[in-house]
Amino acid sequence: MRRWISFTLWILLLLNLPVGAWAIEDAHTFMDGTAAYQKGNWPAAIDAFQRLADGGIDNGLLFYNLGNAYLKNDDVGHAILWYERALKRIPGNPDLHFNYNYALTLTRDEPGEKESPLLRILFFWKYQLSAASVRWAALLLNAALWTALAVLAVRKKRLLRPGTLLTAAAALIFTATAVFNYIEAAHMHDAIILPEEVAVRSGFTDTATQLFVLHAGTRVRVERESGDYRLICYTADKIGWVKKADAGII
Structure with a gap:
């Protein structure tokens, strides 16, 4: 596996830390x-590393190295959880993808609800760019578009140039993607099964009917929560309850 410790993380952590005693302690x-x-x-x-993450340091490389440490410790569930969190922040990191794909080979369950490869091709920017990068692109493209429109208005030109039309299309695409990312982050949550084996049940107690079993590293969709339990969806016909501690939100 590649680059288990990223030395650039040291610099990035310092950039994310407040000045003062807390920075020195972290x-x-x-x-x-x-x-x-x-x-x-x-x-x-x-x-x-967990104390840094729990303390509020939101850094893709920190999450990546935390995943590495968990994987070295033979904890596939937590390793994949932190790799998934890192992928949201540094989706273009090749070493992260390499280690993440290796970790996936250690899982026991087949992938549940799969995303269409065609969607990944058609909407490649959503999967290749972080949510923050999409937001910045949307802001910059909208700024460029309105600047171009203002210039055309001042010059009293009614016909839009091809460049302006392309900018308008790109602004629309990235704005729509940014809105979708926001809605997805607010209302649509995926989770990773953390223990080596989890019984998915029909209710909130350990005596409720066992519907099926999932294993560490399996990705599921969280439908809703109630108390200390989460209703998860593995596939369209496999839905049930697990304890919150058994399914970490990405």
Whole structure:
């Protein structure tokens, strides 16, 4: 597997940290995690990186290295969860994709609801760019479009140039994608099964009827939550309840 520790993470973490005592403490935590990782002490590395993530540091490379540490510790469920979270932030990282695809080979269940390869081709920008990149692209394209329209208005030109039409189309596409990403993040949640094996049941108790079994690393759609349980959908005909602790939201 490739580049288990990214040294550029050190710089990126510093850029994301506030100035002051908290920054120094978090920097020491990261150094402790890195040292533990290099010594092969995976639980200590996980503990240090997890504390940074739980403390509010939202960094794709941190999530990537946390996934690496979990995978080294033979925890496929948590490894894939953190790889998935990293993919939302740094979708173009080739090493992340390599390690993520390797982790997927260690899962036991077939993929559930699959996304159409045709959709990935037709809407490639959604899958190749992070949500933040899509938002910035939408903002810049809209700014360019309205600037072009303002110039045409000042010059009293009624015909739109091909470049302006292309900008308008791109602005529309990226704006629509940004809106969809927002709705998806707010209302549509996927999760990863974390324990080695989980019984999906018809109700909220351990005595409820077992409907089927899922294993670590399987991706599911969260339909709704109730108390300490989540209603998950694996496929159209396989829906049931699991404990929240057993299905980590991506």
